[in-house]
Amino acid sequence: MSTLLAAAGSLEPAARSYLSPTGQEIVFLLVGALVLGAAVVSVTTRQLVHAALWLVVALGGLAVEFLLLTAEFVAWVQVLVYLGSVVVLVLFGLMLTRAPIGRSPEADSGNRPAALAVGAASAATLVTLVVDAFRSSWIDLSGAAGTTRLTGEYLFSHWVLPFEALSVLLLAALVGAIVLSRAKGGSADAKPRAGKLRTGLTKQKER
Amino acid sequence: MHLAYPAVLAVLLFSVGVYGVLARRNVILVLMSVELMLNAVNLNLVAFDVWLRDTLHAGQALTLFTITVAAAEIGLGLAVVLLVYRTRRTAAVDEVTALGDRHEADELSDGEKEQAAA
Amino acid sequence: MNLLDTLLRCVGTLVAFLVLPLVVGQAEHKVMAHMQGRLGPMYAGGFHGWAQLVADGVKFVQKENVVPAGADRRVFQLAPAVALLPYLLVLLVIPVGPDGMVGQVVDAGIFFVLAVMGIGVLGSLMAGWASANKFSLLGALRTAAQLMSYELPMLLAAASVAMAAGTVSLPGIVDAFHWWWVPWQLIGAFVFFTAGLAELQRPPFDMPVADSEIIFGAYTEYTGLRFALFLLSEYAGIVVLCGLTTVLFLGGWHGPFEDGLGWLWTLVKTFALAFVVLWLRVTYPRLREDQLMRFAWTVLIPLALAQLALTGIIKVAIS
Numbered sequence: 318m319s320t321l322l323a324a325a326g327s328l329e330p331a332a333r334s335y336l337s338p339t340g341q342e343i344v345f346l347l348v349g350a351l352v353l354g355a356a357v358v359s360v361t362t363r364q365l366v367h368a369a370l371w372l373v374v375a376l377g378g379l380a381v382e383f384l385l386l387t388a389e390f391v392a393w394v395q396v397l398v399y400l401g402s403v404v405v406l407v408l409f410g411l412m413l414t415r416a417p418i419g420r421s422p423e424a425d426s427g428n429r430p431a432a433l434a435v436g437a438a439s440a441a442t443l444v445t446l447v448v449d450a451f452r453s454s455w456i457d458l459s460g461a462a463g464t465t466r467l468t469g470e471y472l473f474s475h476w477v478l479p480f481e482a483l484s485v486l487l488l489a490a491l492v493g494a495i496v497l498s499r500a501k502g503g504s505a506d507a508k509p510r511a512g513k514l515r516t517g518l519t520k521q522k523e524r
Numbered sequence: 525m526h527l528a529y530p531a532v533l534a535v536l537l538f539s540v541g542v543y544g545v546l547a548r549r550n551v552i553l554v555l556m557s558v559e560l561m562l563n564a565v566n567l568n569l570v571a572f573d574v575w576l577r578d579t580l581h582a583g584q585a586l587t588l589f590t591i592t593v594a595a596a597e598i599g600l601g602l603a604v605v606l607l608v609y610r611t612r613r614t615a616a617v618d619e620v621t622a623l624g625d626r627h628e629a630d631e632l633s634d635g636e637k638e639q640a641a642a
Numbered sequence: 643m644n645l646l647d648t649l650l651r652c653v654g655t656l657v658a659f660l661v662l663p664l665v666v667g668q669a670e671h672k673v674m675a676h677m678q679g680r681l682g683p684m685y686a687g688g689f690h691g692w693a694q695l696v697a698d699g700v701k702f703v704q705k706e707n708v709v710p711a712g713a714d715r716r717v718f719q720l721a722p723a724v725a726l727l728p729y730l731l732v733l734l735v736i737p738v739g740p741d742g743m744v745g746q747v748v749d750a751g752i753f754f755v756l757a758v759m760g761i762g763v764l765g766s767l768m769a770g771w772a773s774a775n776k777f778s779l780l781g782a783l784r785t786a787a788q789l790m791s792y793e794l795p796m797l798l799a800a801a802s803v804a805m806a807a808g809t810v811s812l813p814g815i816v817d818a819f820h821w822w823w824v825p826w827q828l829i830g831a832f833v834f835f836t837a838g839l840a841e842l843q844r845p846p847f848d849m850p851v852a853d854s855e856i857i858f859g860a861y862t863e864y865t866g867l868r869f870a871l872f873l874l875s876e877y878a879g880i881v882v883l884c885g886l887t888t889v890l891f892l893g894g895w896h897g898p899f900e901d902g903l904g905w906l907w908t909l910v911k912t913f914a915l916a917f918v919v920l921w922l923r924v925t926y927p928r929l930r931e932d933q934l935m936r937f938a939w940t941v942l943i944p945l946a947l948a949q950l951a952l953t954g955i956i957k958v959a960i961s
Contacts, residue, residue, distance in 0.1 A: 339525070341525055342525050342526065342529065345525060345529055345530070346529060349529065349533045352533070352537065353533065353536055353537065353540070356537055356540045356541075356560055357540055359544075359556065359560070360540055360541070360543055360544030360547070360548070360553075360556075360557055360560070364714075365550060365552070365553065366714075366717070366771055366772075367717070368553055368556060369556065370717065370764075370768070372556050372559065372560070373764065375537075375560065375563075376559075376563060379563050379566070379567060382530070382533070382567060383567075383570055385525075386525075386530065386570050386571055386574050387574060388570045388573070388574065388584055388587075389749060389750060390584075390588075390750060390753070391566075391570055391584055391587050391588060391591075393750050393753040393754055393757045394588060394591055394753075394757075395566075395591065396757040396758065396760075396761070397753065397756060397757035397760060398591050398592070398594075398595050399559075399563075399591070399594075400757075400760065400761050400764070401757060401760025401761060401763070401793070402595060402760070402790065402793075403559065403594065403595055403598050404764070405760075405763055405764065405767065405786055405789070405790060406598055406599060406602055406790075407552060407555065407556060407598065407602070408764075408767050408771070408786070409602070409767075409783065409786050409787075409790075410552050410602040410605055410606060411552055412767075412771055412779060412782070412783060413606055413609070413783070414552065414605070414606070414609045414615045416771070418712065418713070418714045418771075418772070418774055419714075421550075423549050423550065423616050424548065424549060424550055424553060425547055425548060425549055426547060426548065426549035426616075426617070426618060428546060428547065429547045431546065432542075432543050432544075432545075432546030432547035433543060433547070435542060435543070435546055436539045436540065436542045436543030436546070437539070439538070439539045439542055440535065440536055440539035443535040443538070443539070444532055444535050444536070447528065447531045447532055447535050448528055448531075448532060451526075451527040451528050451531050452528060454526070454527035454528070454575065455525065455526060455527060456525045456526070456527050456530075456571065456574050456575045457577075458525055458574065463570075463574075463584055464749055464750075465749055465750040465753070465810050467581070468581070468584065468588075471580060471581045471584075471585060472585060472588070475580050475581075475585070476580075476585045479585075479589060480589075483589055483592055483593070486592075486593065486596060487592065487596055490596035490597075490599055490600050491599075493600055493603070494599050494600055494603040497600070497603040497604060497607055498603045498606065498607065
């Protein structure tokens with residue numbers, strides 16, 4: 318990559334130009350195209366599980382983008398939480414709601430044209446705005462800003478209170494999920510116990 | 525690196541997410557589109573954090589918090605979806621319109637009928 | 643020079659990835675056989691059946707690669723690769739000896755390892771769903787539930803070691819190791835190893851592939867080479883788990899003559915742990931699904947939290 322950088326520098330002394338991208342920028346753009354393509358397929362395909370798998374590609378690509386932006390810790394958290402847990406939960410949910418193999422007719426609602434219009438309008442507006450605002454801004458990527466040591470230092474010196482509040486939120490979410498997913502009626506003997514045969518018909522009726 | 529690259533990518537991802545939220549009918553697909561939007565915001569936060577060289581690193585800290593909140597959100601969301609699926613036998617957003625009223629007898633499952641009779 | 647160095651390390655990791663799981667697999671054949679009063683494979687290769695797994699591999703390659711008619715072809719074919727690749731990536735960052743005897747130094751080593759290992763579950767989920775077989779789907783759902791439950795105690799136990807060492811880099815943790823860490827982190831080691839066994843779906847935690855009720859779980863429909871890849875990923879998983887436990891809890895390359903023989907110590911400890919894995923398979927019956935979940939949430943997680951508290955208290959006391 319260093320040779321590539323040197324070559325770019327020698328061709329164009331003012332290296333900060335859109336016409337002479339650095340190696341990092343090329344990789345960023347390629348991965349970005351992959352992320353965007355995967356995201357588009359993920360929201361348009363009619364095969365439910367394929368949509369979730371394309372989401373994996375998009376989120377994994379974003380982790381690579383975080384790495385390129387020197388936010389190493391955030392990238393690994395992204396892989397751990399999103400790819401390892403969130404997408405697995407989503408797939409779990411899709412399978413429990415009987416996602417079929419092949420296209421499912423009720424993946425999209427009737428307001429696709431309206432959604433397309435809103436999406437395109439927001440994209441056009443925001444892209445114009447963002448390009449106009451940050452056309453001449455550059456990120457200086459020298460000096461890693463997101464190593465684990467640095468992240469730990471700022472997280473536990475400046476952000477302790479939000480961090481603790483977040484743990485309370487997670488606890489609330491945990492309790493909420495347990496309350497929601499408990500069987501209706503809350504009969505404690507519904508669970509199978511060791512050495513006891515289930516006889517009542519109530520549980521079977523619920524299913 | 526040009527700041528415009530991550531910023532534009534984040535904008536496009538966000539718009540794709542907006543389209544998905546509006547166009548999708550299956551609740552889980554809607555949740556996935558919401559995740560895409562959240563991730564677009566995360567990319568923006570990280571890019572601007574690196575650009576501003578913030579001493580507090582507010583962008584990256586906020587990204588970590590967003591990821592955590594998103595994990596909590598998807599867990600709760602899926603619990604709700606599975607509960608709805610268990611009682612209504614559907615995962616489509618536009619079919620869940622009863623808001624818990626029990627006037628439509630044909631939509632009730634066996635367990636609920638029993639409860640309503642009791 | 644730099645490029646050559648990187649290339650050599652990658653090739654070395656690849657060779658280890660291809661050889662070590664086979665050694666573990668062969669050991670499983672022989673160790674299980676002798677524990678059960680049998681001889682195990684005796685003919686392939688001549689001396690005590692050493693080439694049995696090579697013969698098995700040849701057999702798998704010759705078999706027809708069947709994709710079921712109702713299956714989702716692409717996802718079905720992709721699943722073994724998704725299950726196998728994470729272990730290769732993890733093996734790249736496990737340090738074998740002192741002074742940079744590691745495939746690739748990653749700053750956030752523990753984090754990387756646990757994050758990447760979590761991706762492997764996607765392979766099982768894809769395989770189970772795409773097979774168009776209800777036993778496969780049940781197996782995949784059990785796999786996912788099991789892995790989500792056991793990921794948490796594993797992360798907490800690893801966090802305890804990171805706290806003790808004051809770093810999350812794997813070579814850094816081994817550098818900071820002292821012998822009294824073994825009693826100090828004993829509970830954490832137990833939790834990590836047990837949770838790891840459950841993540842690999844090894845007996846006694848092999849409910850997702852319980853052959854007496856759901857045939858072979860997510861892998862029921864697989865034949866030939868793809869099935870062999872799933873088997874290989876299981877043995878690679880054993881190597882990775884034992885290597886990680888060695889590095890985190892048993893002091894990696896530390897031992898007599900560690901300057902010259904450090905790599906040997908790592909390998910010896912890893913294989914001793916692999917022997918324990920095989921031993922457990924022969925010793926314990928399979929846990930039932932609800933017992934499995936209860937074990938994770940009511941035994942392992944409280945133990946991991948207790949270890950975390952203990953680590954914190956002692957760390958504050960000695961600093």
